[in-house]
Amino acid sequence: MSASRPRLAVWKFSSCDGCQLTLLDCEEDLLPLADQVEIAYFLEASRDTGPGPYDLSLVEGSIATRTDIERIREIRAQSRVLVTIGACATAGGVQALRNARDFDKLRSVVYARPEYIDALATSTPIAQHVPVDFELRGCPVDKRQLLEVVTAFLAGRKPDVPDHSVCFECKRRGVTCVTVAHGTPCLGPVTQAGCGALCPAFGRGCFGCFGPKADPNTRALLPLLRADGVADEDVARLYRTFNAEAPAFAEAAEEAGR
Amino acid sequence: MAPDTGAPQSAPAADARPRELAQEDLQALFDVLTTRGWTVVGPTERDGAVVLAQLDSAAELPYGVGVALAPGGYRLRRRQDRAAFAHSAGPQSWKTFLHPERARMWQADRDEEGAVTFTPETEETAPTPRYALFGVHPCDLAAIARQDRVLVGGAFRDPVYAPRREAAFVVAVACGEPGELCFCASVGTGPGLREDAPCDLAVHEIADRDGVRLLISAHSPRGAEVLADPALPLHEPHPELGERARCQTEAAEQRMGRELEAEGLRDVLAETLDSPVWDEVASRCLTCGNCTLVCPTCFCTTTEDTTDLTGDHAERWRRWDSCFDLDFSYVHGGSVRTSGKSRYRQWLTHKLGTWHDQFGSSGCVGCGRCIVWCPVGIDLTVEAARLRGEAGASEEGPS
Ligand code: SF4
Ligand code: SF4
Ligand code: SF4
Ligand code: SF4
Ligand code: SF4
Numbered sequence: 001m002s003a004s005r006p007r008l009a010v011w012k013f014s015s016c017d018g019c020q021l022t023l024l025d026c027e028e029d030l031l032p033l034a035d036q037v038e039i040a041y042f043l044e045a046s047r048d049t050g051p052g053p054y055d056l057s058l059v060e061g062s063i064a065t066r067t068d069i070e071r072i073r074e075i076r077a078q079s080r081v082l083v084t085i086g087a088c089a090t091a092g093g094v095q096a097l098r099n100a101r102d103f104d105k106l107r108s109v110v111y112a113r114p115e116y117i118d119a120l121a122t123s124t125p126i127a128q129h130v131p132v133d134f135e136l137r138g139c140p141v142d143k144r145q146l147l148e149v150v151t152a153f154l155a156g157r158k159p160d161v162p163d164h165s166v167c168f169e170c171k172r173r174g175v176t177c178v179t180v181a182h183g184t185p186c187l188g189p190v191t192q193a194g195c196g197a198l199c200p201a202f203g204r205g206c207f208g209c210f211g212p213k214a215d216p217n218t219r220a221l222l223p224l225l226r227a228d229g230v231a232d233e234d235v236a237r238l239y240r241t242f243n244a245e246a247p248a249f250a251e252a253a254e255e256a257g258r
Numbered sequence: 259m260a261p262d263t264g265a266p267q268s269a270p271a272a273d274a275r276p277r278e279l280a281q282e283d284l285q286a287l288f289d290v291l292t293t294r295g296w297t298v299v300g301p302t303e304r305d306g307a308v309v310l311a312q313l314d315s316a317a318e319l320p321y322g323v324g325v326a327l328a329p330g331g332y333r334l335r336r337r338q339d340r341a342a343f344a345h346s347a348g349p350q351s352w353k354t355f356l357h358p359e360r361a362r363m364w365q366a367d368r369d370e371e372g373a374v375t376f377t378p379e380t381e382e383t384a385p386t387p388r389y390a391l392f393g394v395h396p397c398d399l400a401a402i403a404r405q406d407r408v409l410v411g412g413a414f415r416d417p418v419y420a421p422r423r424e425a426a427f428v429v430a431v432a433c434g435e436p437g438e439l440c441f442c443a444s445v446g447t448g449p450g451l452r453e454d455a456p457c458d459l460a461v462h463e464i465a466d467r468d469g470v471r472l473l474i475s476a477h478s479p480r481g482a483e484v485l486a487d488p489a490l491p492l493h494e495p496h497p498e499l500g501e502r503a504r505c506q507t508e509a510a511e512q513r514m515g516r517e518l519e520a521e522g523l524r525d526v527l528a529e530t531l532d533s534p535v536w537d538e539v540a541s542r543c544l545t546c547g548n549c550t551l552v553c554p555t556c557f558c559t560t561t562e563d564t565t566d567l568t569g570d571h572a573e574r575w576r577r578w579d580s581c582f583d584l585d586f587s588y589v590h591g592g593s594v595r596t597s598g599k600s601r602y603r604q605w606l607t608h609k610l611g612t613w614h615d616q617f618g619s620s621g622c623v624g625c626g627r628c629i630v631w632c633p634v635g636i637d638l639t640v641e642a643a644r645l646r647g648e649a650g651a652s653e654e655g656p657s
Contacts, residue, residue, distance in 0.1 A: 029567065032566075032567045032568070033567055035567075035568075036567045036568060147567075148564070150567075151564075151565055151566065151567055152565075154567065154569060155565045155569045157563070157565070160562050160563065160564070162583070162585065163584065163585070164547060164580070164582070164583040164584070164585070165544070165545075165546045165547060167546040167547055167548050167551070167633075168547050168551065168578075168580065168583070171349075171359075171547075171548060171551035171552065171578070172359040172360070172551070172577065172578055173359075174309065174311075174349075174350055174354065175305075176304070176305045176306065176307040176309060176349045177332075177349060177548070177631055177633065179330075179633045180330055180331060180332050180349075180630065180631055180633060181305070181306045181307050181332045181333070181349070182306055183331075186633075188546070189544040189546035189548075189633055190544065190546075203305065214584045214585075215545065215584060215596070215598065216544075216545075217541075217543065217544050217545060217598055219541075220541065220542050220543060220544050220634060221544060221633075221634075223634070224330070224633055224634055
């Protein structure tokens with residue numbers, strides 16, 4: 001029986017571990033999951049590691065060093081299905097902030113001994129280096145969506161991960177719009193749903209941590225953000241926070257910064 | 259055509275004389291409804307808005323709360339009086355309760371031999387909630403009637419909506435205080451309540467120097483039964499109250515913040531599908547979907563199939579969807595409405611145009627919500643008027 005269980009691996013690249021923690025946080029679903037799959041490689045959970053090939057690899061983190069590139073190619077070669085999880089893996093993450101700056105200068109400002117830092121000048125999504133079967137967004141990813149993706153791949157079906165705006169989730173949850181009712185700046189109209197409108201539910205504007213929704217009209221949001229009191233350089237910063245390498249947000253940041 | 263919902267029919271109850279209830283005695287009406295098995299849902303102040311929620315007591319109603327509305331803007335304001343129903347265009351509509359955002363349709367289980375059993379939802383797996391919708395404004399009453407037409411009035415009887423609708427007790431309240439973005443008068447849905455308004459109880463809330471008084475009439479046999487309950491401290495209305503209610507409605511009609519010229523709009527939209535107006539609106543539209551989600555008549559849903567980790571248990575759910583979702587027009591190979599322009603055009607032409615062909619009326623009841631809750635304040639009355647201008651211009655132009 002156990003020999004026929006699909007083998008799951010969880011990998012970490014440049015990241016904070018938050019997405020892997022989301023998987024550990026699946027509590028009551030973790031044991032049933034362990035029944036269905038052989039957790040062959042998941043350092044965050046166990047030191048026991050099994051060799052490839054793997055049926056499903058979940059990859060957290062971005063490509064930020066030369067060795068990362070070697071490693072992701074090897075993992076891709078060993079994985080039947082490869083799913084990237086989180087803003088780092090899908091859009092470079094917070095560490096992609098350096099992409100638009102002078103890397104050597106940054107390195108010397110941040111580290112006491114910059115010569116020890118062997119990193120690439122950019123932090124890039126996994127999909128820029130190897131083919132990826134599915135990208136799950138979020139900083140961190142949402143627990144329900146993560147389980148949905150794993151379950152869907154086990155069942156051989158397409159995961160149900162909508163690419164519409166966070167506004168859909170506000171309205172479905174009955175959260176009052178913070179932009180319309182309070183004048184709070186919110187990236188929700190251009191951000192992909194998935195978090196369940198977490199921030200608006202707590203009276204905060206969306207920070208865009210799930211990255212751009214399908215076909216976002218960031219240009220139309222700009223006058224609204226300005227009207228809600230966000231200075232143009234802060235609009236650029238907002239778009240560059242979690243998903244700086246996502247093309248639609250990179251362009252929006254560029255446009256606002258102009 | 260009355261859909262077969264068992265919902266209140268237009269025949270007035272035997273004793274349709276209006277009665278008076280002091281605002282302080284609203285709790286008694288709550289109690290009567292609760293005792294008779296209804297869960298009261300109605301307006302209450304929360305997070306800087308008048309939302310619709312389950313109410314435990316009449317004390318939770320938004321007394322003295324008014325609203326100040328603008329395209330893309332909503333603020334609460336304090337009123338001079340203690341009227342509880344003098345607000346409009348809140349962030350939700352009653353479809354939240356009658357056409358819930360998510361509902362399970364069926365479950366399926368596979369046993370060890372591989373045989374699959376389907377279990378549709380029943381009264382046991384999903385008991386029908388019995389809501390008393392407390393404080394339904396005329397536009398929203400009309401919206402419920404339009405959803406009746408869509409969800410139970412055709413060949414198909416919606417299994418989620420129909421039982422909820424049949425069970426619901428509707429307390430309608432005429433509007434004395436239209437908002438800055440209301441236009442029920444121009445689309446013929448408000449601000450008053452006609453004598454045959456399809457509700458159980460019709461209420462006029464009159465706030466003046468004598469306090470806040472309610473004039474209540476039964477519009478259905480169920481409504482009459484509730485009013486006949488001895489626990490309700492009703493009395494013969496003050497002789498002037500009926501007249502005050504009429505004046506209030508007339509004054510409200512004159513104070514509509516918006517106007518929509520409804521005449522011939524269906525044809526206007528059919529003629530202007532290629533107008534540059536659509537491109538211009540699309541440049542401002544976020545395609546966020548808020549307008550459809552707040553609209554009390556929009557009914558679209560999508561299906562969601564889930565499996566558990568074993569793969570032996572599956573469920574089908576449906577959830578609210580919107581024509582602003584790219585996936586909404588997904589057919590084999592991709593989405594049909596890829597541009598923001600085509601999606602905005604779908605919303606407006608369906609709402610004001612093709613709804614007539616499908617359901618024999620407009621899909622807009624003039625509540626103003628889509629204007630208020632559009633983050634960038636796109637105003638369908640303005641866009642419709644621009645399109646009308648275009649249609650007129652092309653008629654006059656050389657052919
Ligand atoms: S709070 Fe933000 S995400 Fe929610 S509806 Fe408003 S704009 Fe959209
Ligand atoms: S609301 Fe926006 S910032 Fe907040 S968790 Fe969701 S996607 Fe992230
Ligand atoms: S289209 Fe707008 S104004 Fe008309 S019913 Fe819908 S939300 Fe209300
Ligand atoms: S306007 Fe769009 S969401 Fe609303 S009912 Fe029509 S197609 Fe559905
Ligand atoms: S019209 Fe407004 S609410 Fe509707 S999708 Fe466009 S921006 Fe969103």
